[in-house]
Amino acid sequence: MTNLEKSIRSRFEVIKGMESFVADNIDLLLKPVSESWQPSDFLPDMAAENRDEQLKDFRLKSENLPDELLVVLIGDMITEEALPTYQTWLNRLEGITDKTGTSSSAWAKWSRGWTSEENRHGDLLNKYLYLTGRVDMRAVEVTIHHLIRNGFDPKTENDPYLGFIYTSFQERATKISHSNVARLAIKAGDERLQKICGMIAGDEARHEKAYRLFMQKIFEADPMQAILSFAKMMKIKITMPAHLMYDGCDKNIFTKFSNIAQRIEVYTVKDYAEIISNLVKGWDIENIKGLSDLAAKAQDYLCSLSERYLNAANRFSFAGSAEKFSWIFDREA
Ligand SMILES: [Fe+2]
Ligand SMILES: [Fe+2]
Known part of the structure; x- marks a missing residue:
């Protein structure tokens, strides 16, 4: 067996060894369906007798959202x-795979449970945006269609260590981004959108907690490979899951959307730095002992990384100009 094969084998064993831990905690990490919110809890009831009034009130509140906030919300929804x-x-992550589609393994239950909670996010934001009447829904739907066709490769190589580092980071990133949209929504007078994004951010926070806990267990069982994986993932950099979005005409639409998110401070380089520092502290990277030279190097790299991003963020002043978006009928934002 080569060293690489041995390391893959041991990762698989660590993940398998965590099954009972996941089984014991799954009910704490996911909410039962009976206690979960659903998109219709936050939307006008189209079956009600007073639906026209409900819709009128809904539109009155969403009327004052600035276009740039609308564009960021659309990008988040597409994601x-x-x-x-x-x-x-x-x-595809080794050891997590749901072999039949209804497997009773704890990892398979986690992945289906996580997906079912996430499914409400796009559903709710999609319906919200549709009802505002301010969005070119066809252009948005074309973008979703392209994005799913194009796929996404976060360079995690089906490796659960890299995978859980990615999800720990990404769930925190979405939590930050939805919370910031909630803050801007109330500023623009839309309390409903504030609640919607707040609820979604709450789910992301729970998912972040779960993935960080899984990774914490991996750090305990296999600190050397865990720290090397963390450093490797940070060197690759966390690619945003929707970076291959395309609306059928604008090749730069993802960059334009990210630039606005940076400009209105929904998700910025500073947030990226904060997430790194939060994960480094949370997994207590600084105090992991008994590492090989290579792993100790990775430890040093990780402990100073957030600072480097922060310095870069402070040097970088962002003044993006307004750009056209098909999503809002070619208005500029
Ligand atoms: Fe989500
Ligand atoms: Fe999420």
Whole structure:
């Protein structure tokens, strides 16, 4: 057996060894369906007698959202709507795979449970945006269609260590981004959108907690490989899951969307730095002992990484100009 084969084998064994831990904690990490919110809890009831009034009130509140906030919300919704891609990816991680589609293994239950909670995010944001009447829904739907066709490769190589580092990071990133949209929504007078994004951010926070806990267990069982994986993932950099989005005409639409998210401070380089520092502290990287030279180097790299991003963020002043978006009928944002 080569060293690489041995390391893959031991990772697989660590993941298998965590099954009972996941089984014991799954009910704490996921919410029962009976206690879960559903998209219709936050939307006008189209079956009600007073639906016209409900809709009028809904539109009155969403009327004052600035276009740039609308564009960021659309980009976030498109990202959530590519959920089939993320479930497929999760299901490829070694040891996590749901072999039949109804497997009773704890990892398979986790992946189906996580997906079912996530499924409400795109659903709710999609319906919200549709009802505002301010969005070119066809252009948005074309973008979702392209994105799912294009797929996404976060360079995690079906490796559960890299995978759980990626998800720990990404769930925190989405939590931050949805919370910031909630903050801007109330500023623009839309309490409903504040609640919607707040609820979604709450789910992301729970998912973040779960993935960090899984990774914590991996750090305990296999610190050397865990720290090397963390450093490797940070060197690769966390690619945003929707970076291959395309609306059929604008090759730069993802960059334009990210630039606005940076400009209105929904998700910024500073947030990226904060996430790194939060994970480094949370997994207590600094105090992991007994490492090989290579792993100790990775430890040093990780402990100073957030600082480097922060310095870069402070040097970088962002003044993006307004750009056209098909999603809002070619208005500029
Ligand atoms: Fe989500
Ligand atoms: Fe999430």
